[in-house]
Amino acid sequence: MTRLSVNINKIATLRNSRGGNNPDLIQVALDCERFGAEGITVHPRPDERHIRYSDVYALKKVIQTEFNIEGNPLEEKFVELVLDVMPEQVTLVPDALGQITSNHGWDTIKHQDLLIRLIAPFKAAGIRTSIFVDPILEMVEAAKSTGADRIELYTEPFAEEFPNDPTKSVASYRKAAFRAHQIGLGVNAGHDLSLENLAFFNANVQPLDEVSIGHALICDALYYGLENTIQLYKRQLI
Template sequence: MTQLSVNINKFATLRNARGGNNPDLVVVAKDCERFGAQGITVHPRPDERHITKKDVYDLKDVVTTEFNIEGYPDERFMKIIEEVRPTQATLVPDPPEVLTSNAGWDTVNNEEMLSKIIEKIKGWGVRTSIFIEPNNKMMEGAKKCGTDRVELYTEMYASKYHGDKDDAVKDYRSSAKYAYDLGLGINAGHDLDLKNLKHFKSQIHFLEEVSIGHALVCDALYFGLENTIQMYLRELS
């Protein structure tokens, strides 16, 4: 079964909008796990507009499932990974001024940099994943970089899904198969939701993990957090 990692960034955005500690992210993470989530994802950006560095360290000894920390691999991020030692570090090519992740890595032009970073992270006993678009050339580059997994950037799939869902997923299906044959694990994330998740899962047979935050939090406003997590798990089963 594909694992569901709940990205709790938006809970932090809500907390930060008012100040204080409501909602409490430690409680949120515990509840997500209690309600069935198999992982917790955070993205501690330098401006701390949602997840803060303190949040990451507060969650370090709380998360009992898979802890996934994603971000741009600058000195700050690398220090966090070294000290926290999460289950997985997901490398995202987004500079500080970007609102949200909006592209995958160019693994060919960044091969030397990524290889050094990945080697260091794996030396700390942390699984690596890199954010990537469905492109076989980029998959080959990812393999050369030494990463354990790739995370398919699914915004393109989500934006095309309502027009032609089979056309929307075809590049992901072929690239995922190509990556799997290269020996890479397959994750996915960005704009996956209750409408498009089941079809994506049905077409990507080697999908190990999805990371979902924004849509899941929005759904929880209507359905409740426990029920929403169970709904997503059913789409993945």
């Protein structure tokens, strides 16, 4: 069964909007685990506008499931953080400074040598390394030779096309996941996955190791409550 990792960036955004510690990010992470999440994801950015670097250290002390840290490995501070914290997984994302949210995967062909160099210290430390890619077969194939253990398929294009043509929306992702499995890469997915499209994506894109979901899940929790929402998302992954 596909694992659910809850991205708690939006909890940090809410906390930071008023200062103080409400909501308590650490308690929310623990509650997510208690409610059934199989992992916690954070994406610290240089301006610390949501997850702070201090949050990452605090979370590492208490998380009992799998800790996934996302970020741009071109930022020296990010690399130092990951190697210091030693999460179970690091996901490398080609974000620009000030970018609101991730909006594309790596060009694993053009940046092959760079990715090999960036991934090496994480692999040497024994941290499972995933790289964010678009569902393009050539990018998936080139990801293998970077030394990555997994890819994370960038799913915003799927989510945008899904209401219009579900079959078309998922076609490239099905092919990408199948090819990744053939060449020995694990497959994660994330971005704009929701209760509306997750079950369809999971049923059609296999094998799928993990989905990382934050924005939609936290928005749904405003209506359904956090515990119920996590269970609703897990049901989509059966």
